[in-house]
Amino acid sequence: MDFKVNVQPSSSPFKPTESVKVLVLGSGPAGLAAALYAARADLNPLVLSGIELGGQAALTSTIENYPGFPEGVGGVELGDLFQKQAERFGARIELDSASTVDLSQRPFRVSTYNKDYFANALIIATGASSNHLNVPGEKEMTGHGVSYCATCDGWFFKGKQVVVVGGGDSALEEALFLTRFASSVTVIHRRDIFRAGAILQRRAKEDPKVKFILDSVITKIVGQKVVEGIQLQNVKTHEDSFLPTDGVFIFIGHTPNSSLFKGQLDMDESGYIQADGKMQTSVPGVYAAGEVSDPVFRQVVTSAGMGAAAAIQVTNFLGKN
Numbered sequence: 001m002d003f004k005v006n007v008q009p010s011s012s013p014f015k016p017t018e019s020v021k022v023l024v025l026g027s028g029p030a031g032l033a034a035a036l037y038a039a040r041a042d043l044n045p046l047v048l049s050g051i052e053l054g055g056q057a058a059l060t061s062t063i064e065n066y067p068g069f070p071e072g073v074g075g076v077e078l079g080d081l082f083q084k085q086a087e088r089f090g091a092r093i094e095l096d097s098a099s100t101v102d103l104s105q106r107p108f109r110v111s112t113y114n115k116d117y118f119a120n121a122l123i124i125a126t127g128a129s130s131n132h133l134n135v136p137g138e139k140e141m142t143g144h145g146v147s148y149c150a151t152c153d154g155w156f157f158k159g160k161q162v163v164v165v166g167g168g169d170s171a172l173e174e175a176l177f178l179t180r181f182a183s184s185v186t187v188i189h190r191r192d193i194f195r196a197g198a199i200l201q202r203r204a205k206e207d208p209k210v211k212f213i214l215d216s217v218i219t220k221i222v223g224q225k226v227v228e229g230i231q232l233q234n235v236k237t238h239e240d241s242f243l244p245t246d247g248v249f250i251f252i253g254h255t256p257n258s259s260l261f262k263g264q265l266d267m268d269e270s271g272y273i274q275a276d277g278k279m280q281t282s283v284p285g286v287y288a289a290g291e292v293s294d295p296v297f298r299q300v301v302t303s304a305g306m307g308a309a310a311a312i313q314v315t316n317f318l319g320k321n
């Protein structure tokens, strides 16, 4: 593809504009690691933070599997450290969100409510959001017994009783993973048939720690400071019941935050941006890192690694273009 570089396309006459070499969308681990690497390459990156400064990691109280912190680190604190380190080398972070993008020519245009940005290279690190049950108590108890990540939080439930919500591969995989810690793991599924693969189903059914409550949905998560139980309803009989539990792990899917780029970048059927091993998307000069393009690993360390890789690729790209 042939690009015109450094010719600023027309913008709204009323909006301020700014041209940058590298624009990073997202201030989670991928975005801030990308900003650090781009800043150290003297590219003066600008980060648009989105509404979640620090990203999903900031939603959890303690992260115990990010290397370099043998005692663990607070989620908010880790985001803060990432930010400070990127800023130390000249990255700027704006508390703003991209609302529209135009990737049809370079520089790429990214508009927020307040401003139009023109960027010679773009790193998309807008992450993904776990699908929620949207029941009372869920939001209040997130980080206090409600979790969307067994790898991250399973350890906190040593010897405790937990429930897992969902019927797909990730629900059963995570249920089996949680048996390493929890004394019992009850899988709650709204149907009586699982989407999960047969082998996983067999392993879960054969595991003495795993129990099942089928044809049932959670209608409320109950607790004062931490989760104490769940209110359930059987979808066939409409019978209500209460199940005491210490933890609720929800695995009912993930939605990548990629809707802004629909029709402009290649995506898979679930909306994950398709990037190659070098983080390159279908548009040269546009890179994707972290959970917006990763349905598999979904960790702080892997997302940060992808952010760093994307920034290294941007440095090479701008050197050649």
Ligand SMILES: Cc1cc2nc3c(=O)[nH]c(=O)nc-3n(C[C@H](O)[C@H](O)[C@H](O)COP(=O)(O)OP(=O)(O)OC[C@H]3O[C@@H](n4cnc5c(N)ncnc54)[C@H](O)[C@@H]3O)c2cc1C
Pocket: 025, 026, 027, 028, 029, 030, 031, 048, 049, 050, 051, 052, 053, 054, 055, 056, 057, 058, 059, 060, 062, 063, 064, 065, 066, 096, 097, 098, 099, 125, 126, 127, 128, 129, 130, 143, 147, 148, 149, 151, 152, 153, 257, 260, 289, 290, 291, 292, 298, 299, 300, 301, 303, 304
């Ligand atoms: C409760 C919880 C606990 C977790 N615990 C752990 C753990 O212990 N260990 C671990 O390794 N992983 C953990 N994870 C997973 C980890 O947080 C994620 O893998 C990681 O944060 C993904 O990083 P990311 O940068 O790709 O995306 P995200 O962290 O999702 O960040 C996305 C960023 O993009 C921004 N954004 C979105 N839309 C826009 C827009 N339009 N314009 C500009 N910015 C935008 C958001 O504001 C946010 O800053 C946990 C996740 C959750 C939800």
